[in-house]
Every structure is written in structure tokens, then in C-alpha cells.
Amino acid sequence: MVAGHLQEKKGLFYIVLNCKDEEGKRKPKWIPTGLTVKGNKKRAEALLLETRREFTLLLNATEKEPIVEEIIEEMPAEEPFDQGPLFSVFMLQWLAMMKHQVEFITYASYHNVITNHIVPYFEEKGLFLKELLPSHIQDYYQYELEENGVTTNTVLHYHANIRKALKHALKNDLINTNPADKIERPKKNDFVGSFYNKQETNILFEKVKGELIELAVILAAFYGLRRSEVVGLKWTAINFENKTISIRHTVTPVYFEGQEHIIEKDRAKNKPSRRTLPLVPAFE
Template structure:
């Protein structure tokens, strides 16, 4: 086995120590890889500093061991791939080949220590549910892979998924083949000749101002209320809403800082919750104003939580109780709850059925209706690139269209200008709907 042949110098040791950040213990890990690159990672223990030093030290020790094992596995997988290429007899070229499906799965193990756990979960889903099964059935080897093989794969997948999903497959395959070239498993990547399918333009559902007002009234007192407010008014993502902590609220400066997220990931077939002091991108880390109406709401939520904390005593979840969005026992609301329950709530209360994420799009739509420029909307929503904001919401941008219409004054010289300025609008008789 390769593991048996690894020398002591090949073993990656992970150092670590505890740091304090806003009253919470953070685990600071660091290690040097085989290429001499120093890597650092900070992971929250979610434990308050007061009275939790031993628990935090235990968590640190366990996390260090887990990372050392994970890095060792990645090192072994990389060595295995290199061995399969280099150590086979030269006259047995076919025996040295590796199925592309096997290569993709081994590549997952290699990159696991280098990416976020949630990102790794997404990669796993793409590779293990779509890419690997298809190419394993075809029996295509990494060394024999062609652009036509990948184009055929895309065409087959488009029969069951949207182009957005195929773009994710494309990104994973591109990264994997780039790695294969770097390690000399193949001479070049065929991705330059692969045609990505045209991505459909996204058009989400948006609530009008009157609908949002009605929704806030309907959701009042419901478990969904806090999530709906943060989604529709502040445009927060699901993970940002569930990950909002009390320490992120400054009642003196009246600000909300988005700096912590709670998301879901599927790792090794298991659905897990991932809490981290990171956001989707650097731009997603942002500070927003705490408006008086929501400030009052948060103070009411705080008082309610203090009541239940005292009422439940030791049964109250003090670890997750640092979050704003919790139940009566202090248990943090799960991200999947919002995704699952919101569409049903909308239907039950006679609103248009939509996804929870559409509240974020509604926020952007309402900002545009209030003549807020797209650049400011980008900053409010925490988009990493202005192009994302422009491409998603430019079709709703009405102010520039009004300016264009006003500029065409020549219409005043036409016969249309002679018509009554405010004619009576006709009452149209719509046909009865045909029931099937």
C-alpha cells in the first residue's frame, strides 16, 4: 500500500491554537503541504469564552487529528494517481490507464482539504450522482477522453436538468482535467474544444410592494416571520439569515453585520449542517443599517429569548442560543426549514407560490422601484460582481427606460398629441377560464 511506503517527512502535521473573537473561541489551524506552501484555516467552536476553555481545547485537538487524517488521505490519493501512471511497465500501456469515472472520484479526495466543506459537498453531488455514473457506464479512460465524449455527456444531461446544472458539471470536469495535466497524467486538457450549453436567462418571481405588506401581516407571529423579514427587506440569503448572531447586531450604531453563515451540505451521503465564520464571497461580508422598525422587532425577540432561557433552565441550548433565529428551546432554525415550509405557507395563505430565495429577488425589485441604482443594490445584496446584479435585475430597471421615453419629445408633434390627455379606459370583458 502507498500509505505503508510514505516516509515520516511526508506526514503533514497540523498545528493549532485557540483565539478569541467577539467572545467566542476560534480554532486557528496551520500546516505546510509537500510543496512548501503554508496553509491556514480558522474554524469557530461556537463556544463562549467564559467557562468553556477545556471543551474548546478538546475540540481543537479532535479537529487537528481530523485534518491530519484528511490531508493524509488526500496525499495518498495523489500518490496513487501518480503511481498508476509512473510505476506500470512501459509495455503495458493499457494497464496503466484509469477510468475517467475513477479519476474524478479520486480527484475529489485530493481537493477536499483545499475547499470549503459546502463547496466539497456540491462537487460530490455533481461527480457521484451524474459525472461518474455516466462515464463509468461508457467505460471511457482518462487518457482516451475526447471533447466529443464530454459534449455527448452534456447533451444527455440536458434531457433531465437545466443548463445551469451542466455548467456546474463543466466547472468540475475542467478543474479535474487541469489537475491531471499538472500531474502529467494527460498531456493536455480537451476542455478547450468542449461546447458549454447556453445558459438560460434567469427570471425569478417577485413580490410587489402591496404583496410584501400583506405577507408581513400574514406571517406575523409565525415561525417563518423573522426569515421572511430578513429575506424580503434586507435581501439576505438563507444561510445568512439562519447564521445571524446577536453579536452581529450593534444596537448603539444601529447596524447589522453579515459575517457568519449556516448552510447544508451532503458529505459521504449524509446531510449535515455547516456553520462557519465565512460568507459566500468577500462582498457578501457587509454591514447594513438597522432600521427602527426592525430594531424594535429584534428587541422583542431578545426579550422573548431571555424569557424562554430562564423558563427552560438547563434544557435551553446555550451553544446555539447565541443565534437570533432559534426556537423556544434555543435550538437554531435549520436552513432546510425555510426552503421547505415557505412555499407551502404562501399557498395556504392564498399568495402566489414561490421559493424562499425569491424574497431576495423581491428585495432587489422593490429597491429598483424606489429608484435605487443597480450599483447600490449590488452592495446591499452582497454580490461579488456588478455583472451578477446587472444580468439578474437589469430587465427590471425602469428609471433609465423612463428617461429614454421622456427624451423622445418628437411624439408631441404627431397626431397622438391631439388626443384627450386622459381618455376613459375601456372595461375589457375577459373570457371565462376553461376548466380541465
């Protein structure tokens, strides 16, 4: 369906359709509704939807830009309408801003989601930030689920980025409402973990015996440590007097723009992750 939105001008509602001229350049078409802004929002929204449908049918029937000059009211040259940025451009602008507000690991995650998934999809759609609807976002999530085969948990990560960016747009008066707040989020997948039994664990120990990763495997098996926690262990974490081992330091590889970055932190993932465990005699 042809994209469009309502625009208020001199107390009246106008329908603005996202069209292109013969050269493929963007040329919004303004259609007067004759409805005053006060008390006519629902009627104007219904008229917008009807006009978009009719325009789309006409476009499909003619396979070219339909002529609607008879209902077009050209805007005066001295009053150009600022469409604002495309949604895809806005997401990149927001990403650039977040680079200096979040940790590198978080930014790398945002960068991967936005540049590799969200932007390519919406760039092709050519939607402006101001005309983004909940249905557009819902269609995108459905596309990711059906065409790219991602999980609902992955879609929820995409949703978190989009919603946070649109929250910023709303706060700065770039949009009137946050369309991401009005969609039906997919249900989160429940994680069901699996674990080795005693026999399988002993077999694993035999397989890694004498190998470089032997200690890492044993630490993970005994203490349930994450990979970043095992790699990040320091001698200062071992207290032989109190017979304890403290989980504080982490080392995490992050792949960003084709390069591997090693991120070291003197803190664990979150507060519950910062813990002190008993030192097993075998390790001592």
C-alpha cells in the same frame, strides 16, 4: 463507435482499440499504422478515425467481437502497455484528493455531481482517461440536457468539475491535452428574478404574523438577506449605538451521503456579501 486512441512506440504510431475478449475482459488491440511519429500526426488521426468506424461497422454486422488478427501486432510481454485509469476511476481519485483541499460545502457539491452523474455515465462507457476526447464530453453534456432534462447552468457545473480534474491530469502528465478545453460549452441561462409588490408583501406579513418564521421573513423582506444570513444572525451583529446591523456569520444546511450537516461560518459567501446595513427603527 469503438473507442480507441493513438499510441507512440519506438517512433511509430499504433492504433489501440478498446476491445474485450470472449469473457468480457479488456484486451486492447494494437494495429500498426506504419507511420512515423514525426510529421504524420494528422494522417495517423485520420487513420484512427477510419479504423474505429470500420471496426464498429464490423462489430455491428457480426454482433460479436470481430476477428482482426491479420492486422494485429502483439506487443512483447516484457513491454506491457499501461492504459492508465478509466476516466470514471480517475474522477473518483481526483475527488478524494479534493476532499482535503476545499471547504466541506464545496466538496459536498463535487461529491454529488461526480458520484451521482459523471461517474455512472462514463463508467458504463468504459473509457480510459488517455482516450477521452472532446466529443465524449460533448455527448455527455447532450445526454444530460436531453435525457435528464437538466438546465444548461447545471451542465456548466458538471463542466467545471470535469475541466478542473482534467487540468490536474494534464499538469501531472497523465494526458497530453485537456479535451474539456476544446468543447462548445452550452450558453448560460440568464436568471430573471421576481419580487413581491407592496400589496403582496403586506399579505405575506399578515400570513406569518405570530409564527416562528415571522422575524426571518421580515428580515428577508427589509434587507434582502439570504436564508443562511438570517439564520446566522447573532446579537453581536447588532450595534444599537451606531444603529447598524452587520452581516458576517452564516449557517447553512448541507445534505451529504444521506445526512444533514449544519455548516457555520464567521464570514459571508464572498466579499460583497460582508456588509453593514442601517438598523431599521421597527427592528430596534
